[in-house]
Amino acid sequence: MELDKMDENDWKYHGEGNKSLVVSHVQLSRVLRLLKYPAEDSENPPQTVEQAFRQIQNIVDFSSNVMSSLLGEKFIHSGEVVKLPLEFVRQLSIKVQHQRPAWRCEKVMDIYSGCALCLPNLTSPALHQPTHTPPLCIEIKPKCGFLPSSKHVSKDIKTKVCRFCMHQHYKVAGGKWKRRSLYCPLDLFSGNRQRMHFAIRHLIEEPQNNLKIFKGGQCIYSSKEGSDDAMDLTSLLHHLRPYFQHGNIRINSHMTSKAVLNDFIQVLVNALLSGGGGGDGGVVTDRQGEGRSFCEASVFNKERIRHGSQGLPSDSVLFRTLQTQMLDTLDIEGLYPLFRRVEQHLQDFPKERTRLQMDGPYNEAFLEKLQKCPTEDDGSVEYAVAKVHQYRVAMTAKDCSIMVTLVPRSEEEEDDEGLSSQRWLRDFLSSRPPAFSYSVSILDLDPKPFDSIPRQLRLDQKIVSCYLRTGGALPKGSMPPHSGIFAAAEREDCTLLFHPV
Ligand SMILES: O=P(O)(O)O[C@@H]1[C@@H](OP(=O)(O)O)[C@H](OP(=O)(O)O)[C@H](O)[C@H](OP(=O)(O)O)[C@H]1OP(=O)(O)O
């Protein structure tokens, strides 16, 4: 990629979140992640070129020096900062504008700094041969996978119902989503296959911003407001069927839609439980995890559990993510007074902001500060800073996404020794065909600003009071229909069963 010869026609809209917009190269396995800022600032960019460059360099440093050490290097691609020609960025912004979802357009792409983050395209790996079956990529934003046990928690409900499930009520009440998702992160992080299967089923039912599925780099399934869910499922099944059909012996050689979805989820569960580094997963260290992690709002029926949890393997992406999330030991309610202590200190001694690394640099010294935090509060500003740093790292882990890439294994690929050297993992992910090579990555590992902590406290209070006010009740029509799209898959199977031959 030659930075002085950039052509907007080589790039296309790929996706976006709250703070960045991503474009992918049409041939190379590369994406550019550009910053966004509020539309009202579009005439006046909120930061200088140097500040934008520093912000992106901070993202790279935070990911490679801090999060990578906590989550495991094998999952992380930190990328590099690039300086793009301004004319290219302007043309790109015009080109992608009409593809952007309306609800994301209250922010605009940064067209002034020319700075961007260049990353490998995880949905379209370089190793994929265009002549072969395209890889399937599943992106999950799992959110917080544990219940707080901090003594500072003032509302009992927070120790019983998880933040995601409570937040769903607040989001539906505020109109962010029309329907509540029945996905519960505690089921996904449980390590129990049945619960994980159940959680993924509900992500498929109501993807919101927690699930996206890509085929050959194209998004084939995500949340689309106002669309017909059953239609989306039909199209998803159409895409998935060829990956799961062959080798399976079913009545009339036809694999039911339900079986296709079940096999798909099973392969995904296996990848999430694997070490991400091959083999059957690592040492099980989290056997007690499941007991302390049942959310009362989860619709999973505990009585359905046939096998006790094996716990999360210690080298799995879910285990590492959960451990990092759990660096939030005090909960926002216990953390806030420490935030205030640091804030007061910085008001009294503004130059301390640099020494305490409140805005970076995110280097080894920063990691050491948070890892060497004393267990008891000695009243010092150092203790408060270490807890604030830990909390911010936990916030990042609560908001990151996991990308699982599945590549169907052909016989010739199985003979190709070259793949193993490229971190492609070879494993039969399913007890029956088909088998996939897979890789697991974590994305969106940006540092959360120090100043965002008061907003966290306010949001926490709003979510809890909304949940307590409504008693967990939701407006009519906001619950997914009983059995939702999986019932649709079953109906479709019945239709097929009675189709005249
Ligand atoms: O606060 P939360 O839990 O709602 O998380 C925000 C996310 O909302 P979600 O609930 O996942 O839909 C939110 O996602 P959406 O914009 O809703 O897709 C962002 O990820 C936000 O992070 P940032 O401010 O852009 O760095 C996230 O904010 P942080 O709290 O991580 O700063």
Ligand SMILES: Nc1ncnc2c1ncn2[C@@H]1O[C@H](COP(=O)(O)OP(=O)(O)OP(=O)(O)O)[C@@H](O)[C@H]1O
């Ligand atoms: N390296 C990558 N390869 C492929 N797709 C990517 C990559 N990085 C990001 N994406 C896609 O772009 C989307 C937006 O990226 P990202 O989640 O980093 O944005 P964000 O604005 O930081 O999100 P958030 O709303 O969580 O703050 C992702 O959901 C993902 O689908």
